[in-house]
Amino acid sequence: MNDSNNTVARPLADTDIRQRLELYKKKKARRSRLTFFLFILPALLFFANVVLVPFISGIVYSFTDWGGFSFAGSQFTGLENYRTAFSDARFVQSFLFSFKYAFAMLVLVNLIGFSLALLVSSKIKTKNVLRSIYFMPNMIGGLILGFIWQFIFSKLFVQLGEVLGAEGAFFNWIIDERMAFWSLVIVGVWQQAGYAMIIYIAGLQSISTDVKEASQIDGASWGRQLRHILLPLMVPSFTINMFLTLSKALKEYDINLALTNGGPYGTTEMVAMNVFQTAYRFNDFAEAQAKAVLFFLVIMVITLFQVNLTSRREVSA
Amino acid sequence: MKKVFVVMALVLVLALVSTACGGGKSDVVKITFMQSKTEIQSDLQTVVDDFNEKNEGIEVELLGTSGDNYATVLQSNFAADPATAPTIFSMSGPDTVNFEKFMAPLDDTEAAKLLPDNLKDAVVIDDKLIGLPSAVEGYGLIYNADMLSDAGIDPASLNSIDALVSAFEKLATVEGVDAPLGFAKENYFIFIHFFNWGAALDPDYSENLAKVGTGEQTLADIPSIKQWADDLDKIKEFTNKGLVSYDDQVAGFSAGKYAMIHQGVWAQQVIDQNEVEFDYGFIPYPTGGNDKLAVGTATAWSVNNEASEEQQKAAKTFLDWLITSDEGQKHSADLLNFIPAYTGVKAPAGNLTESVAEYAGSGKTVGWVYNTDFPSGMDVDGTTSIQKYYADQIDSAGLLQELSDAWVKNYK
Incomplete structure (x- = not known):
């Protein structure tokens, strides 16, 4: 009986407190990172949509015979476009x-x-x-x-x-x-x-x-x-x-x-x-x-x- | 946690707002209409409003037009999503082939039955009617009748280049005349329209021009084009060398700085706005004794085959109304100044328009072969070359050589 009473009343050890504090800090940091990410998400989406995606697809298009309409059906032609570009006086x-x-x-x-x-x-x-x-x-x-x-x-x-x-x-x-x-x-x-x-x-x-x-x-x-x-x-x-x-x-x-x-x-x-x-x-x-x-x-x-x-x-x- | 929710809610709302802008559905079929002629845009709006009032169940929305960049804008629309691109769009010239795969066949329209065979060349591809011509247009030399009669020249006598040159010699001495003949510097005016004379006068132009593209022969091997270049040498010193803009060219003609200009019926409205006090008319450009006016279908209206079934049907209803109904024909002639491409349709009034209708009626026309037989990009390369020619950088033989090289380069 005594034993169990002791366990309940026993004050927290220093190490425990530190551990909990660490845990709490980590949680808080994670949460603020999440908030941070959510805040930049809209801007990131716009940036990806108007800069990154067109830029990358533009590079991809330059290696194909894309005709200016839908990309489906275009063939890869390797460096052909670059060759014609250089030979264009x-x-x-x-x-x-x-x-x-x-x-x-x-x-x-x-x-x-x-x-x-x-x-x-x-x-x-x-x-x-x-x-x-x-x-x-x-x-x-x-x-x-x-x-x-x-x-x-x-x-x-x-x-x-x-x-x-x-x-x-x-x-x-x-x-x-x-x-x-x-x-x-x-x-x-x-x-x-x-x-x-x-x-x-x-x-x-x-x-x-x-x-x-x-x-x-x-x-x-x-x-x-x-x-x-x-x-x-x-x-x-x-x-x-x-x-x-x-x-x-x-x-x-x-x-x-x-x-x-x-x-x-x-x-x-x-x-x-x-x-x-x-x-x-x-x-x-x-x-x-x-x-x-x-x-x-x-x-x-x-x-x-x-x-x-x-x-x-x-x-x- | 509360903060996170607020932020997430904000993101969600943003996402919803950006997607929710799509429309709901109703009984009215909505179609969009885009065309390239800025000069008729406001009158066309009147016509469209009239149609919307009288036809329930269809609502036509006339989209803004950008003139010069029309094909570029249209292409972006189709590249983004063909289904939401304009239901009706106008198309002309070498761009037509690029958009061919989006053009619905129009053979079952009422208007198609009224279209004469000689105008079908430009709008029939693989036995399919892919566009309804909006109007017939023509170009040639527009002359100042008063100035010519003062100088004792009968315009009807100018049926050869030599006659034209001797007339120019007289006209060059007239007070106030900068140059007897004025060209405008825009690609189509300085080069495409003018070069078309040489190309179109060849009876087998289609075959011969294709051979130039494959390198089997050069442009100088085509007699009518060689003739065109020789004639250009003769008139060169009497021209303004194509250095002014279209606006300045027509203004110069109205002010008597040019006795003649190389232009088309579209200039009529501008000349009339300038309230000129002299009479004017059309003569053909007499290269190689030519007595025909260059007449073609200006732009044709096509229906987007990626639009929904109902939209395509509605689009055809609108075009039939515009071309075949009494109201539509009245609008076409009075408001839009269209010289009808269809048999039995009322023609608008005006010296140049009447003159074109007359030449077209008597069959004295040459086609606009650049729409079908010039490789795309020839307007840019051709303009560069003819500017070099006018600036004495190359002679006419050099001009034909450069054009032939460009022809091969641009031919696909």
Whole structure:
């Protein structure tokens, strides 16, 4: 009798309490993990539905003779689509053109964006107005920009040429192979420089005034300050801006479509447009898909390489 | 535990909401209708509303149209789920073959009985009528009659390229004229429609063009196409080189910048909207002495064979109403400006439309062979090549060579 009474009344040992506490904690952790998972489930479903599944099925389609309608009945053709993509002179040409465009954009957008950022962070009075003005083109859609500038290049320029008697500089740029390229660059830079500017302004503002003042006291000129203080500390902004301009320029479609539509005689066709044309004008859906996969790989490699290269130069004050 | 329930309930509700949007069933058969011509969309809505009012048990919903990207949008619809794709859809040109497997046979419709044999080529595949042509359309050279008579030129005398060229020489000197002949830069206008003259004038075009596709011969081996290229050399310097958009081309014609434009009846409404003060009319493009207008069926209406039985039946009822009933014919002529493809149907008024009806009536027509015999993608490649030609990058022999190469590449 005594024995049994003792068992009931005996206080819990330390180890027991710890064990129970552990168990309780584990249970709680499991439960919060479950809650966490349930919370991200809807987003995960959407992500899988609109990104993962199309991406994977796109890769699968590129190895078949899929005709653009239902996938059932398509045959696997191995690397056939990739072979035809590489032997398509138009595709190769569009790739070269995209590279050329991306390079010009990379240099000009960042150069102009950075200069504008320096201008509107200086002590001029109209800097707030200027900031919004420079940023504004970025808020207009590429298609509309393209159509507006098409009017300027193909109509206004012709009129200007006649009035000023300067037909050598002002003619219909859109129908000239060389100037059509530069008209694309001008519109692209005009649209994107403002966006780059905003990121550079943020970068400039994050530099502590201590460093700048210290260099001033040491008698550094403006040029030296820019070269040895501002630029090294701004590398993170350059990394992000160069990534943005590169990937956007390589993927350019709307300005290309609205401004030149690939003309004159197909010389300004960029990769995205070539992929679209292959699918919907030439009805080679699987080949277009293969081109899109190649397109993705090239953009990924180039941008990763660029980010890697510039982020290695990042320093902190 | 309570928290978990709340979250799960939320997820469930979300899932329910996203699936529950499907519709219930009622006695009214609902069908959807999508077509490519933006210019008739609002008038067509009026016609559809009228039909819905007068026909109980069927409700037609006219879906929005996107013009240029029509085939792309339609294809996405069919790729997603053929059963919910539009019940009635319009189709034309080389895209037709892609959608052929979704087109229900329409031989048992009333309208099919009124369709003359010479218009069946474009809409009959494997002895099955797969579309009902909406209208007949035609294109050629639209001329400014006042300008021609001022220059002492009788349009009827322009029956050869040499006559046309000497007329152009006179017209080029007229005050305000930029170029005697204007082309528009869109793929179909700058290349497909224009190249069709050479292709369609060959009596055995189908066989000969197929041989180009398989590489047995080049386009230069087809006499009418060689002739077309030679004639193009003669008129090249009198054209605007196809650098302006369709809108600018028609506006330029209305303003007297071009004495002629290469266009079709669809331009009539635009020219009339510009309230031009001169008379205008149609002449055929006289390559190789041609005296026929290029006339074809614009778009044809097809019924989706993956739609339910009732929907397909309702769709045929609607099409029969539009084409054969008195009300439908009145709408077709007055509102939609359709030149009838069917015998005994009222024609709309207008210089160009009347002119096309006249040429069609007397059988002086050449077909639109690009709908059936050009490989898909020729519009893109052909436009590139003819732009090169106009920009003096290649000559006419080079043009035919590039086109032949593209023909082989795109031929399947």
